[in-house]
Amino acid sequence: MKKHLMRVGTLGIATMLLGSHVGASSWDHTLSSQGSDGTLWANIPGPASSNQANLLLPYAECGIGFHQSPIAINLTSSLVTTNPKTFSVDNNPQAETERHADRLIAQYARTNSTTEGTAISTDDGNAYVFLNTGHAVQVAFSKGYPGRLLVGRDVYPLVQFHFHTPSEHIVETKSHPAGIQYAGELHFVHQREDGKLAVLTVFLDDSHGSATENPILKMIIDHTPKESEHHPAFNSTGAGLSLDPSRLIPLESEHVFAYAGSLTTPPCSEGVSWYILSEPSRVAPDQIQQLRKFYHSNSRVVQNTNYSNTNAQRTVTIREHLHVDQDHDRDDGSKRY
Ligand SMILES: [Zn+2]
Structure with missing residues (x-):
């Protein structure tokens, strides 16, 4: 088993028991690009500027929710917390059990597309497709794909995973009080059996020059159909290509920011657990430009954090680093595509 562990962050692990689970929600970038009032989805405002039009279904939650995404994560806020048990004595067996139970592990298996595959969300052996949804560049996996995120x-x-340009979330630090907005943001979307969603977020940083071209991103851009905009979404199977999603994750990330939020596209359903890596992945400036040729700006504006709203009781928790367990099923050979 090929495996690498990221550096253990000093801030340790924490649980996130924020917000309420709203039940099964679909993450659908193939929804119509406009609200019923003609609002472009990326510009659908949050509660702070809600108006009558936003209360019309199916966009009701976009306008009235208290746990909307994306947000600006303010690291100097007292409501950005670490969990006290982080600092418990290491040789306490109970603490050790809790620590283990809360680990965050990404296990994304390398997988091959097939030459015959056609539809997504089937068990026909087509492991993934490159998808132009009309809103985003996306890679969608079949139900048989073994990649997963473990949260405890x-x-x-x-x-599926997909890209936004520029980044949706913003990170405010002491040295950057106005906030850092990266060139792009990658969302790995996971769905538990009961419908609960968890999104692992990786920022894309294009400020390190052309030598930082990411080969997996290149493969995705090269194979994503250029046509789009209308149903059904265009897809391509990239016959025979092997895809390892973990290659899009930075080798080291000191922290993971966790909070309870929503889909950033209509219907903006809440109950989504967000896990945001503090360290971005480096990509070439050209790659961001190529993504922007698909969709110049497909990011929702930041929403009210509602830190002080008693109805929201919202905080951001700083967690232990993410473990990336690459090709977790490669050795036994039984589950390979
Ligand atoms: Zn997204």
Whole structure:
């Protein structure tokens, strides 16, 4: 088993018991690009500027929710917390059990597309497709794909991942009080059996020059159909290509920011667990430009954090680093595509 562990962050692990689970929600970038009032989806405002039009279904939650995404994560806020048990004595068996139970592990298996595959969300052996949804560049996996995110004992199968330019979330630090907005943001979308969603987020940083071209991103851009905009979404199977999603994750990330939020596209359903890596992945400036040729700006504006709203009781928790367990099923050979 090929495996690498990221550096253990000093801030340790924490649980996130924020917000309420709203039940099964679909993450659908193939929804119509406009609200019923003609609002472009990326510009659908949050509660702070809600108006009558936003209360019309199916966009009701976009306008009235208290746990909307994306947000600006303010690291100097007292409501950005670490969990006290982080600092418990290491040789306490109970603490050790809790620590283990809360681990965050990404297990994304390398997988091959097939030459015959056609539809997504089937068990026909087509492991993934490159998808132009009309809103985003996306890679969608079949139900048989073994990649998953482990949050303690919870298992969240990887359903798809997609890109936003520029980044949706913003990170405010002491040295950057106005916030850092990266060139792009990658969302790994996972859905548990009961419908609960968890999104692992990786920022894309294009400020390190052309030598930082990411080969997996290149493969995705090269194979994503250029046509789009209308149903049904265009897809391509990239016959025979092997895809390892973990290559899009940075080798080291000191922290993971966790909070309870929503889909950033209509219907903006809440109950989504967000896990955001503090360290971005480096990509070439050209790659961001190529993504922007698909969709110049497909990011929702930041929403009210509602830190001080008693109805929201919202905080951001800084967690232990993410473990990336690459090709977890490669050795036994039984589950390979
Ligand atoms: Zn997204």
